[in-house]
Amino acid sequence: MKFTKAIVRTPCKSFINGLTTAGLGKPDYGLALKQHKRYIETLEMCGLEVTIIEPDENFPDSVFVEDTAILIPECAIITNPGAESRKAETIRIKTVLKGFYSNIEQISSPGTLDGGDVMMAGAHFFIGISERTNIEGADQLIKILKNYGYSGSTVSLNDVLHLKSGVAYLENNYLVATDEFAGKEEFKKYNILKVKDEESYAANCVWINDFVLVAKGFPTTKELIEYAGYKTLELDVSEFRKLDGGLSCLSLRF
Numbered sequence: 001m002k003f004t005k006a007i008v009r010t011p012c013k014s015f016i017n018g019l020t021t022a023g024l025g026k027p028d029y030g031l032a033l034k035q036h037k038r039y040i041e042t043l044e045m046c047g048l049e050v051t052i053i054e055p056d057e058n059f060p061d062s063v064f065v066e067d068t069a070i071l072i073p074e075c076a077i078i079t080n081p082g083a084e085s086r087k088a089e090t091i092r093i094k095t096v097l098k099g100f101y102s103n104i105e106q107i108s109s110p111g112t113l114d115g116g117d118v119m120m121a122g123a124h125f126f127i128g129i130s131e132r133t134n135i136e137g138a139d140q141l142i143k144i145l146k147n148y149g150y151s152g153s154t155v156s157l158n159d160v161l162h163l164k165s166g167v168a169y170l171e172n173n174y175l176v177a178t179d180e181f182a183g184k185e186e187f188k189k190y191n192i193l194k195v196k197d198e199e200s201y202a203a204n205c206v207w208i209n210d211f212v213l214v215a216k217g218f219p220t221t222k223e224l225i226e227y228a229g230y231k232t233l234e235l236d237v238s239e240f241r242k243l244d245g246g247l248s249c250l251s252l253r254f
Contacts, residue, residue: 001171003208006048007096007252011036011063012055018243019061019083021161025242032239036063039250042233046208048253053096059089063240064249067114067132068093070125070141071254074148075103077141082112082132093252100254105144111137116162116249121169125152126186128163155186164248166200170207174228176221178203193224204246206253213247 011033016026043050056062061083068090070077076097078090097104107113117128118141125145127138135154142152159180160166166178167187175181175190182194195203202218205225214222216236226232237247 003046003048003253005051005100005254006043007051007053007065007093008036008040008043008250009053009062009065010055012057012060014057014060015055015063015243017060019085020243022242022244027239027242029239032063035236035239036250039235039237039247042213042235043208043251043253045233046211046213048208050251051096053092056092059086061086061243062089062092064116064243064245065093065252066249067116069097069252070113070115070118071097071101071252072120072145072148072150073254075105075144076101077144078104078106079113079115080107080109080111080137081114082130082134082137107137107140110134111140113137113141114162115252116164117157119164119167119169121175121190123150125150126155126163126167127152128155128157128160130157130160130162132162153186155181155184161244162249164204165244165246166203168203168205168207168248170205170212170225170228170230172229174230176203176205176225191228193221193228195221195224201241201246204248206247208253215241215247 114132117133119126167181168176178200199218202221206213212230
């Protein structure tokens with residue numbers, strides 16, 4: 001597939017107080033803005049037209065826009081984020097997506113779903129069952145996807161916040177995966193690029209139009225992906241890592 005557009009949201013000043021389990025200290029807001037700007041420039045370099053949503057101080061985590069929607073050619077699916085403080089982020093996202101989609105679906109309570117738990121691999125979607133995404137939310141998503149000719153299945157998580165914290169689909173039947181996912185039965189048909197434990201953060205990488213965005217500072221993973229035949233683009237996302245965020249979290253790509 002080919003992506004042509006992306007949506008991002010500028011970090012707000014309250015971003016430094018966002019949800020986190022990382023234990024890496026508070027983000028540097030000024031540095032986060034610089035890293036976000038470079039991220040946007042890189043998306044544009046990959047051929048994407050980027051829509052930038054204004055910051056909102058009411059939602060410290062709203063820069064992680066991926067969690068608010070699942071986008072397929074046929075429709076936009078608005079999620080119902082698992083963290084209570086993030087649920088209303090979807091209101092602004094839905095308004096923006098109406099400019100791109102005439103058909104919009106929605107996950108509703110008691111179902112919860114974070115976009116970071118949803119990995120598209122061709123016409124199939126893997127959905128991680130996590131603290132943020134429950135079975136009801138996953139079942140709603142699978143039902144919607146089936147209506148448009150796609151399939152979906154669930155994956156259990158143990159050690160990561162979101163599914164895509166530990167596994168990424170790079171097209172051409174390749175998966176980048178941490179140890180938690182490399183041996184899973186549901187991924188046995190894929191060529192696995194296994195990430196070392198000490199570089200597990202780098203598993204959250206992003207394929208965009210023949211490039212793979214990788215986090216800076218993880219040379220073994222970068223080389224592994226390049227050896228498989230991909231062109232990599234390295235980005236420093238240190239300030240977003242402090243809030244459990246990664247490269248995929250920062251955009252909606254479609």
